[in-house]
Amino acid sequence: MDIQSRMQELVVRINQYNEAYYQNNESLISDQAFDELMHELQQLELQNPLFALPDSPTQRVGGTITKAFKSVIHQFPMLSLGNTYNEEDLRDFDERIKKTLGDEPYEYICELKFDGVALSFWYENGRLIKGVTRGDGTRGDDITENVKTIRRIPLTVNSEKFPKIFEVRGEGFMPISSFEKINEEKVAKGDAPLANPRNAASGTFKMQDSAEVARRNMDCFIYSFVGNEIPFQTHEEGLNLMSQQGFPVSPTWRKCASVDEILAYIHEWDEKRNDLPLNTDGIVIKINDLGQQERLGYTAKSPRWAISFKYPSEIAQTKIESLSYQVGRTGNITPVANLHPVYLAGTVIKRASVHNANEIQRLDLHEGDSVFIEKGGEIIPKITGVDLTKRSNGAIPFNFPTHCPECHGELVRLPGEANHYCVNETACPPQIKGKIEHFIQRKALNIENIGVETIDLLYEKGIIKNAADLYALSELSFWGLEGFQQKSIANILQSIEKSKQIPFRQVLFGLGIRHVGATIAEKLVLAFHSLDNLAAANYDELIAIPEIGDRIAISILDYFNNPMNLAIISKLREAKIQLAEDLQEIVLEGESLVGKSFVISGVFENFEREELKAKIIANGGKVVSSISSKLDYLVAGNNMGPAKLEKANQLNIKILSEEEFLALLS
Template sequence: MNPQEEINQLTDQLNELNYRYYITADSEVSDYEFDKLLEKLQQLEAQYPQFIRNDSPTHRVGGTISKEFEAVNHRFPMLSLGNTYNAGELADFDERVRKGLDGEPYEYICELKFDGVALSVWYENGVLVRGVTRGDGVRGDDITANVKTIRTLPLRINAENMPAVFEVRGEGFMPLSSFESLNKEREDIGEALLANPRNAASGTFKMQDSSVVAKRKMDCYLYQFLANEEVFESHEESLHWMKKAGFNVSPTWKKCKTLEEVLAFIDHWDIARYDLPLNTDGIVIKVNSIAQREILGYTAKSPRWAIAYKYKSESASTTLESVSYQLGRTGNVTPVANLKPVLLAGTVVKRASIHNANEIERLDLHLGDTVFVEKGGEIIPKITGVDTSKRSLAFEKVQFPTTCPECDTPLIRKEGEANHYCPNEKGCPPQIKGKIEHFIQRKALNIENLGTETIDLFYQKGIVKSPADLYELTKDKLANLEGFKEKSINNILSGVQKSKEIPFKQVLFGIGIRFVGATVAEKLASYFNNIDALAKATYEELLQVPEIGDRIAQSVVAYFQDEENQAYIEKLKAAGLQFIHESTEIVVEGNSLEGKTFVISGTFQNYGRDDLKVKIEANGGKVLSGVSGKLNFLIAGSDAGPSKLQKAEKLGVQVITEEEFEKML
């Protein structure tokens, strides 16, 4: 087979596997096998770039760097929709439609209004050629490289009744799970948390490095088809066609024949929307017939045949009782409002985010103020305003502290940054305890039987002042502590001992270098192979590592230049931790699992997830990424994903425990 044929074959195979995984939830191969095929294609494309296809799955992983985005004219203007907030205004819209159609029967399609970024995606001869932001509705930014990283968006389609040139429009969004993971990663590396998924999505799609966009697992729901010729008689037909062609169309839409049905749909989703994997802030109501749309026409800004019903943001008013200041592992100081408890969106809210000193000043907060609190699209409730008419002259203005609330060190705020931080990283108690808590977490050294309260006690008693001190714990040191029996002491010491087997990439993440999250730690570990080579690396050498930028490189160099950090690493080395990267080789143990497929979910007593995967493959089994009808077993540990368990039950997939799995070997 010549190189072009092999590239074509791999491209088609990987696109089909990608479609099955993301659209039909059917995994035919393990992640490992998929990655190996993709790696082979990348190598061939690097060798024969003239044969790279526009629909190559290698575009999914990104890598294109854009210094700036080209502005392009939309083929069809991306008009905005008129908004309505109550049933009366919706009835007025319905009456305008009835009059505009001169009493002719009509029906609506109701769709959820997803809270993300409007995208226009262009196809020519079935191949994705361009992805564009809404911009001002006439011109948008060409972000094709970023759009191609959306796994659910087909790079090539082959469908009936497909025009040579057409366009689909939809809402690009960051799933709540991705948003939470991103904020956890930012917390781990000492960056300010992102406010909400919509802003995170907007910022992500405008990033200049598409490989970073790919890692954020963006998604897109398509809701509109456009072409120069009329292909469908109704919007409903176009939705069915897009779904059949492989586009990710949300199944939440509904055809409604009366205004009463529309209002019932709105009422249903007012509550049900909180169970969705993304935020939504309303409903879009569209006339179904394309011919009737032409009759109704457009205003200068919006179509007369569609309107958006906006849900009111969940809001409540309550009293600001105090402001406390949380100190993170990296020294960031975050103000938190302590509120008189109030019911909001089904939960009792006692605290709300204020973000930073600028926000305190903008809101002009005073203790005792009556404040407005919203959830809306936010994950964490936030204060949106103050009822100054209820403010007393006796209310004290909230002043952001100038010194650390824990150690009294003067706070620092770097130019261009919104956050204040305490520079006393080696003497500030919350920072020290935060570093120990970071060190023992599952993604780092995974030391079980240690929690926040235990770490706090160890610190107060002077037993543990840094993570390295954990490896000097003995039965004698712990025996005199109140509440510590022989069993709990043995469990802690066993967990500490077990952590010496944790691979280098997790140790590197655990030591807590600023801006080095779990992903970056893995890149650095595999590139430099050991801690000594990393410690000697220059700024220029670090920049050669894929995805390592200026800020991370500076932080790593500064960390290893610090003599106290050098001594800390030496103590961890002496304790026996892993500081050399070892690539995992699968050693065949047997064939007891041959022909059987597995999905892993949750945490386990005797295995890490990677260890479990190796064990399965070493005994002839295959590990798949998602639950499908072809799956044989779902191995469920503690905290197994409820959606995976529900799907397994629905499809009749056998769910087994760790013990049951071991009996199969």
């Protein structure tokens, strides 16, 4: 058997085993035998990339690194639903339906409203070609490589019942079991746990490393079929057809003929929903007949044929055991209530943020108080009140500390702000370590292979005292430290060296100047182009920049007036970090290149390379550095490299001359 045939056979066999396991809960092969087949396929694909199939099960394990998610315009808008919280509103909704449809009989489909991330899956010729987030409903992010890791979402659909082009929509989620496992691992490592499954799902689907997404075992329930050709007449038929064709449709839906039946469904799931593998926050009620849906139509924001019933927020009562105070990277002090564990809306709650001193006073919190806990939107636990009937005589009120719980420096409260700050930023350990963690993150210097534990260890051992000290690390720095092998040390040093090429806008963000986020950093680079120019700017020059107000300007001036910060900058300059960038603002000209990717190679008559790149971005396109099967166009100038040309031809990539590019643009 030749290599290509063997690869095709492996794809078919592994997909069959996956379908049996994930769709039918049936294991046809041992884990070891399955892993051996998967490993063989991965190796063959690495050695023979031209033979790799788009529906290969290796897509499920991830491994693609996405530096930025391109924006995609939805083929059909992803509208939100109107909400109701009581029976009266539901009956009003039913009356509006009855008034519009007249004497026509109608029925509803009731579905659980899952608490995750709305996703859209685009299929063409039976293959999954794109996965997109809801975004603002009109435009979302292309996260195709990440959604391919959802094992229950079919990569191919072989059915004559579906049109050539169609779309299904659903709710992507992190199962509670995965959420709890990840948090156990994080707590064991000393990391901060994930806040809740919904936020964890949202963050996971936007991760840039699809292998990490795959490791988190994300899941999805499909609830809608969209397209210009709909192969059924009712929503009920659509749910059944999608389920028959391998899409993960939750079996919890029900057809209801009246509001009373809808209310019975709502009451039935009020308690049962806590036994599901994910959180829910309500019920979605839809008209079943698609023709009636069309006649009922839409408002500007939502369909008139559907509504969402939201369950009231669950409330629990428990006792405050203590208040602790966390010190953030910028010195912000956040009080956290440590609670006697209580079960609420599917999770055990042990802690709740109290935000600031004003909130402590508003709630009038005392030691040992019995408090009411509610999940805001069934997500974030918060204290909503105190049961004064259970307050003991002589209970002592909580008072906000006057000094930092970590370094004991005096706290200050800036005029007009609710938060207290520790201003001892050069000697307060959580602030220093937080600044280093901020410096190495992906949006900043993107120093990989260094985690929070490594930073803690290097700081505690006195090896680093600030972010600039990272550039003085060598193999000798790690000698005698447990858990560091030669390979891991080499990877760390290589990542640090690589960060010297990170553009100045990310370096500026990485410095951690208070109130200077990634967007503000880019605006500052557009205006000043170098750190020296920014450091020399006065107050009037700063506030003249769009979106730079009094608070940000003062924060920047304070940063450059601090000798410790200037010493760090001096070390970064010695390490040859990028402290200047000729960044030019790109003004959006049009959308003719939206969704298209380009590689630029060679010399051009009408453009410098950076000008051509800016032109592509200004018209909605994306410029990438390497040629792959997913590339749309190679723009070829004079004297382009023969290797790129050969690879583009092998992969059947469309090659554009400069004239053809200009024609495409127009």
